[in-house]
Amino acid sequence: MTDRVDAIVIGGGVVGLAIGRALALAGHAPLILEGEADFGSWTSSRNSEVIHAGIYYPQGSLKARLCVEGKEMLYAFCAERGVPHKQIGKLIFAHDAAQFGELEKIEAAALSAGVHDLRWLDRSQAQALEPELDCAAALLSPSTGIVDSHSLMQALLGEAEAHGGMLVTNSPVDRISRQHGLWQVHMPGEMEPVVSAPILVNSAGLGAQAIAAATQGLPSTFVPPLYLARGVYFTHSGRVPFSHLIYPVPEPGGLGTHLTLDLAGQARFGPDVEWIDSIDYTVDPARRAKFAAAAQRIWPTLDPDRLQPGYAGIRPKISGPGEPAADFLIQGPALHGQEGLVNLFGIESPGLTASMAIADHVARLIR
Numbered sequence: 509m510t511d512r513v514d515a516i517v518i519g520g521g522v523v524g525l526a527i528g529r530a531l532a533l534a535g536h537a538p539l540i541l542e543g544e545a546d547f548g549s550w551t552s553s554r555n556s557e558v559i560h561a562g563i564y565y566p567q568g569s570l571k572a573r574l575c576v577e578g579k580e581m582l583y584a585f586c587a588e589r590g591v592p593h594k595q596i597g598k599l600i601f602a603h604d605a606a607q608f609g610e611l612e613k614i615e616a617a618a619l620s621a622g623v624h625d626l627r628w629l630d631r632s633q634a635q636a637l638e639p640e641l642d643c644a645a646a647l648l649s650p651s652t653g654i655v656d657s658h659s660l661m662q663a664l665l666g667e668a669e670a671h672g673g674m675l676v677t678n679s680p681v682d683r684i685s686r687q688h689g690l691w692q693v694h695m696p697g698e699m700e701p702v703v704s705a706p707i708l709v710n711s712a713g714l715g716a717q718a719i720a721a722a723t724q725g726l727p728s729t730f731v732p733p734l735y736l737a738r739g740v741y742f743t744h745s746g747r748v749p750f751s752h753l754i755y756p757v758p759e760p761g762g763l764g765t766h767l768t769l770d771l772a773g774q775a776r777f778g779p780d781v782e783w784i785d786s787i788d789y790t791v792d793p794a795r796r797a798k799f800a801a802a803a804q805r806i807w808p809t810l811d812p813d814r815l816q817p818g819y820a821g822i823r824p825k826i827s828g829p830g831e832p833a834a835d836f837l838i839q840g841p842a843l844h845g846q847e848g849l850v851n852l853f854g855i856e857s858p859g860l861t862a863s864m865a866i867a868d869h870v871a872r873l874i875r
Contacts, residue, residue: 510700510701510702510703510704511702511703511704512690512704512705513537513538513539514531514535514536514537514538514672514705514707515531515536515537515538515705515706515707515708515709516538516539516541516691516693516704516705516708516709517531517538517539517540517541517711518541518681518708518709518710518712518719519540519541519710519711519713519715519716520540520541520542520544520547520548520665520675520677521551521552521661521711521713522548522552522660522661522664522860522863523552523711523713523852523855523866523867524542524709524711524712525540525547525548525661525664525668525675525863526863526864526866526867527709527711527866527867527871528540528664528665528673528675529664529665529667529671529867530864530867530868530870530871531668531673531707531709531871531874532667532668532671532672532673533667533671534875536707536874537671537672537673537674538668538673538674538707538709539673539676539703540665540673540674540675540676541676541681541703542675542677542678542679543677543678543679543680543681544677545677546677547661547677548657551714551821551822551823551824551856551859552657552661552713552860553658554789554819554820554821555657555857555860556741556766556768556776556778556779557654557655557656557657557768557770557860558652558653558654558655558768558860559579559582559583559595559652559654559860559861560575560579560652560857560858560861561575561576561579561598561623561625561626561651561652562575562576562579562618562621562622562623562858563600563617563618563621563647563649564614564617564618564758565617565621565835565858566835567617567620567621569836570835570836570838571835571836571858571862572617572620572621572622573621573865574836574858574862574865574866574869575621575861575862575865576621576622576623577865577868578858578861578862578864578865578866579651579861579862581864581865581868582655582660582861582863582864585663585864586655586660589663589667590663591655591656591659591660591663592655592659592771593654593655593656593660593771594654595650595651595652595653596652596653596654596751596769597648597649597650597651597652597753598648598649598652598752598753598755599629599638599641599646599648599649599753599755600614600646600647600649600755600756600757601634601641601643601644601645601646601647601754601755601757601806602643602644602645602646603642603643603644603756603805605645607757608644608645610758611628611645611646611757614647614757614758615628615647618649623649623651625650626647626648626649627647627648627650628646628647628648629645629646629647629648630645631643631644633646634648637752638749638750638751638754640749640807640808640809641750641754641806641807642805642806642807642808648752654768654769654770654771655860656771657860664863679695680696681693681694681695681712681719681722682694682696682697682698682722683722683723684708684722684724685701685724686724686725686846687704689847689848690705690706691705691706691707691708691848692704693708706847706848707848707874708849709849709870709874710723710849710850710851710852711855713824713855714736714822716734716824716851716852716853716855717731717732717733717734717853719851720851720853723846723849723851725846726844726846726849726851730843730844730851732837732853732854733826733828734824734825734853735825735826735827735828735829736784736785736786736787736822736823736825737781737783737784737822737856738779738781738783738784738788738789738820738822738823739778739779739780739781739820739822739823740778740779740780740795740799740818740819741778741779741791741818741819741820741821742776742777742778742791742796742799742815742816742817742818743774743775743776743815743816743817743818744774744775744777744803744810744814744816745814745816746814748767748773748775748807749807750767750769750775750807753768753769754766754767754806755767756805756806765777765778765779765780765802765803766778766806767806767807776818777799777803778799778818779820779821780798780802783828783829784822788820789819789820789821789822790820791817791819792817793817795817796812796815796816796817799815800812800815803815823856824853824855824856825856826853826854827854834854835854836853836854836855836859836862836866837853837854838850838851838852838853838869838870838873839851839852839853840870840873840874841874848874850873852866852870
């Protein structure tokens with residue numbers, strides 16, 4: 509006999525857990541299905557753990573709106589729940605005057621998105637904050653921060669569970685059928701569904717397209733292509749003379765190799781952008797020279813021998829090489845006509861920052 513629940517969320521990353529929490533608070537106690545042995549094993553645990561201010565994204569985009577909204581929600585949630593985080597600020601710098609135009613574009617995009625706290629710094633002002641930074645000018649984003657992503661996910665899950673939600677791991681989804689107004693989830697090798705619900709949210713990240721393609725009644729025109737963009741990080745052993753996050757102007761496919769700090773003050777450089785054909789988290793030690801060159805554009809006196817292979821993440825992109833960066837794609841019943849179904853695609857950066865705002869957006873689409 510198939511178990512019935514109020515709602516099913518596929519994917520136990522930070523966005524899936526935030527959606528589970530939002531549904532639980534709205535009275536739809538969800539079952540959160542995660543294919544791996546633990547929550548957040550993919551993109552959510554393989555990023556820079558930055559709380560973004562919302563300064564890079566086009567006016568009117570979901571990324572712009574949900575990042576700005578999500579940032580405020582995230583800071584408040586972390587403060588209330590004791591989730592480790594710190595608002596340390598970020599410098600986005602120009603190497604020379606030829607890049608001033610890029611900083612001006614970033615400043616304009618930030619203002620259009622409702623971010624009004626950016627501050628333009630000349631070389632001396634930037635170096636007064638970060639003496640080791642080699643730059644011609646910079647933008648200071650004081651509302652950028654960092655968060656312990658694992659603790660955040662634990663807190664989101666805890667609140668979902670406190671309101672009737674449940675996480676089930678080691679539960680890969682093979683296909684979705686539809687019967688009597690209910691979405692029915694089938695596991696690999698199982699002909700009969702194991703669970704059903706009137707509400708189904710596909711927040712499977714890198715697996716979202718495969719789940720959508722295997723959903724009965726959903727036309728293939730609503731399943732976008734998936735492009736994999738791997739980003740590698742190299743960690744730095746020892747202390748660094750920086751107290752802010754340090755970013756160059758963005759590059760195609762990402763925000764450029766930058767310096768981020770964890771809550772213990774340890775530094776890592778990355779991520780870069782590498783288009784790949786299959787999921788592969790390998791970090792090639794031979795790439796250290798490339799990372800050292802990028803890192804030395806931030807910190808000229810960096811010792812390359814202190815850089816070690818760290819980890820890799822993969823961005824679940826819906827736009828490919830050479831194409832403009834795509835917005836978040838969140839499809840609800842009003843778009844595809846399937847009652848109770850929401851699919852999320854292309855939830856890359858700033859997905860962690862925007863996670864709680866994305867969750868509220870999904871809850872509204874269902875209502």
